[in-house]
Each structure stands twice: as C-alpha cells, then as structure tokens.
Amino acid sequence: MTILSLKDLRVGGYSWLSLPRVVLLGSIALMVTGVVSWWIVRYDADAAVVPTTAGLVEESRRLTPDDRQEWLRITRGLLATESVQQMAAPVEPINNRGEATRVELGYLLFFDPVISGDRTTSCASCHHPDYGMADGMARGVGIGGHGYGPQRGGTGRELTRNTPSVFNSAFNNLQFWDGRAATLEEQALIPIFAEDEMNQTSVAELLRRLRAVPRYRQLFASAFGHQSNGDGSEITLPNITRAIAAFERKLNIVETAYDRFVRGDDTQLSTEQLRGMVVFFGQGQCAVCHIPPHFHDGVLASTGVPVSLEKGAPLDKDPGFGAVIRRRDAFGQFKTPGLRNISRTAPYMHNGIFRTLEEIVEFYNDGGGRGRGVEVISQDSKVEKLNLNSQQKADLISFLRSLDNLESSPAVPASVPSGLTPVGR
Ligand code: HEC
Ligand code: HEC
Numbered sequence: 258m259t260i261l262s263l264k265d266l267r268v269g270g271y272s273w274l275s276l277p278r279v280v281l282l283g284s285i286a287l288m289v290t291g292v293v294s295w296w297i298v299r300y301d302a303d304a305a306v307v308p309t310t311a312g313l314v315e316e317s318r319r320l321t322p323d324d325r326q327e328w329l330r331i332t333r334g335l336l337a338t339e340s341v342q343q344m345a346a347p348v349e350p351i352n353n354r355g356e357a358t359r360v361e362l363g364y365l366l367f368f369d370p371v372i373s374g375d376r377t378t379s380c381a382s383c384h385h386p387d388y389g390m391a392d393g394m395a396r397g398v399g400i401g402g403h404g405y406g407p408q409r410g411g412t413g414r415e416l417t418r419n420t421p422s423v424f425n426s427a428f429n430n431l432q433f434w435d436g437r438a439a440t441l442e443e444q445a446l447i448p449i450f451a452e453d454e455m456n457q458t459s460v461a462e463l464l465r466r467l468r469a470v471p472r473y474r475q476l477f478a479s480a481f482g483h484q485s486n487g488d489g490s491e492i493t494l495p496n497i498t499r500a501i502a503a504f505e506r507k508l509n510i511v512e513t514a515y516d517r518f519v520r521g522d523d524t525q526l527s528t529e530q531l532r533g534m535v536v537f538f539g540q541g542q543c544a545v546c547h548i549p550p551h552f553h554d555g556v557l558a559s560t561g562v563p564v565s566l567e568k569g570a571p572l573d574k575d576p577g578f579g580a581v582i583r584r585r586d587a588f589g590q591f592k593t594p595g596l597r598n599i600s601r602t603a604p605y606m607h608n609g610i611f612r613t614l615e616e617i618v619e620f621y622n623d624g625g626g627r628g629r630g631v632e633v634i635s636q637d638s639k640v641e642k643l644n645l646n647s648q649q650k651a652d653l654i655s656f657l658r659s660l661d662n663l664e665s666s667p668a669v670p671a672s673v674p675s676g677l678t679p680v681g682r
Pocket of ligand 2: 537541542543544545546547557558559560562591592593594595596599602604605606607608617618621622637638639640653
C-alpha cells in the first residue's frame with residue numbers, strides 16, 4: 258500500500274488519494290467531528306447546570322428525614338448558592354479604634370448606676386448578662402425600677418418597646434427598633450437623658466459626678482488623654498459615649514455551632530438542624546430578610562405585629578419607622594433584628610408579645626399579621642402564608658438554636674468606680 262507523502266499528491270499521477278478513498282475518509286472525518294461535538298455540547302450542558310437555591314430546595318423534598326449525607330449535601334449547596342459569608346470583626350470608627358483602655362472604661366460605665374439621674378439605673382439594669390444582654394421582659398421598666406430581668410419591679414414606668422440585646426449591636430447599621438440612630442456612639446446618648454429610662458437631667462451634672470470620682474479621672478486620662486494632668490478634662494460627653502460604644506463592640510456572638518458548620522465542620526449541626534436550615538433558606542423565606550452572617554438585612558419592614566396575641570387584636574399602635582420619616586406607608590415598619598443568640602432573648606418583636614420561638618414561627622407560617630386577618634398598612638410581600646408542616650416548624654426552631662452561644666456573656670464587675678453596687682452583685 259502506497260504511503261501518503263507529498264510525492265503521492267502529485268497532480269495527474271497515481272495517487273493514494275483516489276476518489277473513493279477521499280469519499281470514505283471524508284465521511285469518517287464527518288462522523289468523528291459529529292460525535293466529538295455532540296460530546297462537547299453534552300459535557301458543556303452538564304457543566305452549565307449550576308445548582309440554584311430553588312433547585313436544591315426542590316431536591317430536598319424527595320429526601321427522607323434522616324438521610325444525613327443528603328441533607329449535608331443540600332445545606333452545603335445552599336451556603337454556596339447563597340454566597341454565605343463568615344463573620345468578620347465589626348468595623349470601628351476611625352476615632353474609636355477599640356483601645357483596651359476605652360473598652361475597660363466603657364465596661365465600668367455600662368454597669369455604673371451613677372450615670373442615671375437618681376443613681377439607681379445603669380445600662381445593665383435593662384441589658385443584663387444573665388438575660389443575653391437584654392431583660393427577659395416583654396417591655397422594659399425604666400428609672401424607678403429595682404433589680405433586673407423579669408423580676409425588675411418598683412415604680413419605674415413600663416417602656417413602650419421590648420429591650421433588644423446589645424450583643425452584636427456593633428453589626429447593626431441601624432440602632433433601635435425604628436432605626437433612629439446610626440451608630441453606637443449616637444445611640445448611647447439617648448437612654449442616659451431619656452426621662453423614663455435613666456433620666457439624667459443635664460450634661461453638666463453627669464460630667465460633674467464623674468469628675469468627682471478619682472478612679473474615673475484616671476481611667477478617662479489613660480483612655481483619652483495624651484499629656485493628661487489627670488484633672489478630668491477628658492471626661493466629656495463624646496468620650497463617655499465612645500467608651501461605652503468601644504465596650505459594646507466587643508460583645509459579639511461570632512462562635513456558634515452554625516459558624517463552625519459554615520467553616521466546614523459537618524458534625525456541628527444535627528440532622529434536624531440541617532433540615533431546619535433548608536426551611537430557613539427555602540420554603541420559610543426567612544433568609545430573604547434575616548441574611549447571614551448577621552441574620553438581618555440592615556433595613557426595616559412590616560410583618561404586621563398585632564397589639565397582642567388575643568384573637569381579633571388590631572395592628573400594634575407603634576408607628577415605628579413611620580414616625581421617624583413621617584410617612585403613613587412606613588407605619589409599623591421596624592428594623593429586621595439579627596437572630597444570633599435568639600433563644601436567649603425572648604420575648605420577641607418590638608412590643609415583646611411573642612413569648613417563644615414556637616409562637617414566632619406560627620405567626621410567620623400564618624402569613625404574619627395580614628395572614629391572621631389583622632388590617633396592616635404596609636406588610637412586606639415576603640411575609641406570606643408558608644404552609645410548613647409540623648416537622649418543618651420544629652426543624653426551623655432547632656436550626657435557630659444553632660445560632661446561640663451561651664458562653665459569651667461578660668461578667669458583672671465586682672465593683673464600679675462610683676462605689677455604688679452594680680446590678681446583679
Ligand atoms: C430602662 C431600660 C433601658 C436602659 C437603662 C438602657 N436601655 Fe438600651 N434599650 C432599651 C430599650 C427598650 C431599647 C429599644 C428602644 C427602641 O427601639 O426605641 C434599647 C435599645 C438599645 C440599643 C439598640 C439595640 C438595637 O438592636 O437596636 C443599644 C445599643 C442600647 N440600648 C444600649 C444601651 C446603653 C449603652 C445603655 C446605657 C447608657 C442603655 N441601653 C440603657 C432599654 C434600656
Ligand atoms: C420581610 C422581612 C422578614 C422576613 C421574610 C422574616 N422576618 Fe423575621 N423579622 C423581620 C422584622 C422586620 C422583625 C421585627 C418585627 C417587629 O418587631 O415588629 C422580625 C423579627 C423576627 C424575630 C424576633 C427577633 C427579636 O429579637 O425579637 C424572629 C425570631 C424572626 N423574625 C424570625 C424569622 C423567621 C424564623 C422567619 C422565617 C419564617 C422570618 N423571621 C422571616 C423581618 C422578616
């Protein structure tokens with residue numbers, strides 16, 4: 258057989274490239290190209306099937322409840338499709354870099370009742386370590402109250418809103434239920450001078466009291482003084498709020514079973530919690546507003562919380578953000594709260610009417626206030642009937658508990674510079 262060579266391609270001479278052979282080789286080449294391109298197209302199509310949240314949730318409907326490996330695969334897939342981030346350190350303002358001396362000072366100020374008008378109430382009276390840096394009550398009790406937590410009694414006026422936890426407040430882009438403060442420094446001013454909270458009557462009086470305490474003169478000098486002569490001139494209102502805020506920025510729940518799972522440790526969540534995570538991202542639509550890693554979206558929404566849990570109760574009268582921007586269509590809008598440590602900070606919502614996570618989940622499952630027949634002015638469209646079955650509800654609650662970290666509370670200081678007794682000592 259002639260070997261194919263340049264010589265063979267000679268025009269006119271006998272050639273290996275005779276017509277029948279050209280036809281045969283041509284057809285083989287066409288077939289090969291066909292098969293190869295079919296394979297490439299197919300392979301590409303496979304690669305193009307990037308999992309989606311909806312697809313994974315759909316797949317999960319076919320799983321048996323205890324097929325752990327499959328639930329792991331689905332939840333890992335959800336973390337990827339939702340681009341879930343890990344926790345990072347909170348951002349500190351340029352003029353308040355979390356210096357240790359400020360944190361220490363802020364810690365003592367937070368627990369010192371000397372700040373309040375009648376020297377009875379500290380921040381910790383309402384934000385106490387024993388109650389997840391909140392108070393365990395539906396609505397807080399202000400100045401005139403005694404003690405802390407649900408036993409707090411006395412003549413203090415009941416506040417209009419539930420006390421939020423200070424944990425992770427460093428990650429809030431809005432402070433207060435209605436978002437009326439932006440930073441922790443700005444926030445700290447408000448309770449000090451609020452008549453029914455700490456009722457400090459004047460800035461001059463507050464500064465005079467702190468300047469009279471030698472230990473505070475020292476602490477402020479080391480936290481804020483450069484060439485201080487220790488005369489208390491560093492004791493100013495902005496520095497008080499900076500120190501308190503610096504302390505609050507250290508109160509972070511960043512190490513939970515959920516966080517360890519996100520970092521790759523499969524053993525951290527039970528199968529029930531894995532299923533609950535699928536409800537959270539999927540049918541429950543919780544992650545639309547409670548976005549990880551902080552489990553809030555930094556904005557406000559109305560879920561239609563009624564004034565009480567009694568049948569037929571109307572919408573809560575608190576206008577929330579509606580009063581801040583003076584618009585009726587924002588009536589009843591509140592900040593989406595973060596959900597870290599959530600099982601420790603009952604009761605829930607801005608008016609504290611929900612006592613348990615079970616009650617909360619029932620509320621969302623019914624479609625919020627409107628779904629329960631409450632006349633709501635501007636309920637968010639993502640709060641709608643969910644049709645969760647009883648297992649999905651239990652799984653969801655179990656997942657929420659994976660956001661707890663029971664060990665991270667600060668200790669109540671043994672003493673505070675004013676010599677008064679810190680609440681809980
Ligand atoms: C009498 C109880 C009480 C005292 C005392 C008190 N707070 Fe609060 N705190 C509340 C309540 C209630 C709210 C929610 C008010 C609102 O949203 O309008 C709140 C809100 C906050 C928030 C916003 C958290 C969030 O998620 O929006 C921070 C931070 C905070 N307080 C810190 C402090 C500091 C610091 C002090 C001391 C200077 C203090 N609180 C004193 C009851 C109290
Ligand atoms: C439209 C956004 C949105 C969706 C969707 C949503 N939430 Fe909320 N969530 C909020 C807002 C806003 C509040 C505060 C409402 C108030 O106090 O009036 C809240 C409050 C909560 C609270 C109370 C927190 C506290 O500290 O008091 C829990 C718990 C909660 N949501 C869990 C869930 C779960 C579970 C789901 C899914 C079934 C869900 N949320 C879906 C916006 C949303």
